[in-house]
Amino acid sequence: MYKTMIVDDYDIYHNDLKALDIWGEKSGFVIVSEASSGREALSKLYAEPVDLLITDIRMPVVDGIELTKKVFEERLCKCVILMSQFSDFEYARQGIAIGAFEYLLKPVEEADLMKTLQRAHAYISERDEQLSKIDYLNHVLVRQVSDHYPTELLKLLVKNISEASGEASATAKKMLETIWSEVGFDLLKSAYVINRVLGDLMEAVDKEYSWMSKLSSPAVPEDIDFSKYAGFPEMEDAFLDIVGRITGTVSRFELGIGSSKLARMACKYVLENIDAQISLMILSKKLFISSSYLSLLFKEKTGRNLIDYITFVKMERAKILLADFSLKNYEIADKLGFSVEYFSKLFKKTFNVTPTKYRSSLETQKM
Structure with missing residues (x-):
């Protein structure tokens, strides 16, 4: 019954x-x-x-x-x-x-x-x-493909992404080809393994880059399922596209810093505390160095002014927050540590459009 x-x-x-x-x-x-x-x-x-x-x-x-x-x-x-x-x-x-x-x-x-x-x-x-x-x-697939799970290549892929070495795409491609070969060129088994790999990859990415969801659109489509693809080339293209989006976001916000630990720590602090008040003085105290040395080092290693970088990150965060129509402009400004007047001025200077007009354009796109 x-x-x-x-x-x-x-x-x-x-x-x-x-x-x-x-x-x-x-x-x-x-x-x-x-x-x-x-x-x-x-x-x-x-x-x-x-x-x-x-x-x-x-x-x-x-x-x-x-x-x-x-x-x-x-x-x-x-x-x-x-x-x-x-x-x-x-x-x-x-x-x-x-x-x-x-x-x-x-x-x-x-x-x-x-x-x-x-x-x-x-x-x-x-x-x-x-x-x-x-x-x-x-249940059957779990038993059949467990021996073919590319554990070491997945670890290497996560490492490549974190190092911004430019090798992430090549590692991802090698991993997919290994899966395809190991499961005997079976589409269903390949899809099952790749779905698992993607889940584990995103778990690692979420852990390493907790800031990513605050600063960019999701890298993975909500309805992604590799078993829906007609062939392995389509699976490969979709997976590599996701990896490309992740590495692109990491490189864009972490500035591709691989060698300078201090500059990387500065980026990480800004990204993980983007909704807090951040200044050169606050950042230098957190890293236990002088503000002048930090500013010079950051410029030398990244080619960018540290204050400009903080502004860039906060303005990108503002774009994400403006897409939440339940938030008022003054609430967003306060969340980012600005007065509403200065926020509007800074946003207009960065994107050549006011926050209000930017939000209106988002509403138009939704219609």
């Missing part, structure tokens, strides 16, 4: 649904839980997920659309049926767009719900069967 939850802010609809002669053996579904609000439903689902959620759309605080989004994001149920008293096409469209299985008008007719439950039963059964096959294949 598939477990079902009913969510509605009116008791009468709970009673009407429970009174229908369709539960149990007839449909393959049994009601195990009820809630009178989206918030209550989430609380109960976190404690005990269900297979099917039947929910009203129009509820206070957390409505049916928000509830549906959340249960799919958190994997709290497998199938959602939406209900409403109103023939509202826009609600129906939104619901189906986010993955709801069906949209029914209240009061729900027994025959209509029975037909919907029969289709939902078939859908959940097929889904469970597919997931079972995927789990089995993953």
Whole structure:
């Protein structure tokens, strides 16, 4: 039997649904839980997920659309049926767009719900069967490819990125070719190994460059899955593109410094404390050297003025913050350690556009 939850802010609809002669053996579904609000439903689902959620759309605080989004994001149920008293096409469209299985008008007719439950039963059964096959294949693949995991080459790749040696791309290419050869030129196995490698690479990058998410767009597309690619060349291109973006970001912000430990420490401090007040005096005290020596050394090793570098990093951070429309300009200025007037002036000088106009351009792009 598939477990079902009913969510509605009116008791009468709970009673009407429970009174229908369709539960149990007839449909393959049994009601195990009820809630009178989206918030209550989430609380109960976190404690005990269900297979099917039947929910009203129009509820206070957390409505049916928000509830549906959340249960799919958190994997709290497998199938959602939406209900409403109103023939509202826009609600129906939104619901189906986010993955709801069906949209029914209240009061729900027994025959209509029975037909919907029969289709939902078939859908959940097929889904469970597919997931079972995927789990089995993953288990088999783990055993088959564990001996081919390029541990040492991955370590070398991370080292190449951190040293800004320019060899990261060549190491990545060698690693991919090794994987391809080791798994016997098998696309599925190659994809599985590369997906694992990418996950481990990004974990290492996040640990080494905690600042990266504050200063650049994600290097890895959200929906990346190497098993979707038609051939190895496409996998290779996608992986090398990701490595290129990572190394490019590191080089851009760490200035390709490989030999000077002190200059590298200065960059690292600025990057990791970008939302704090930073000045030449503060930085020199943190590194236990005079401000004049630090300024000269930084200029010698990077070719850039240290104050200009701090400004560059803060302005790049500002661009990321301006993309968060919940933040006001004065809040961003304060976060970066500037007065709102000076922030606007500095941003305009750096990018030849005011923060307000830059943000407006982002809003236009979203439309």
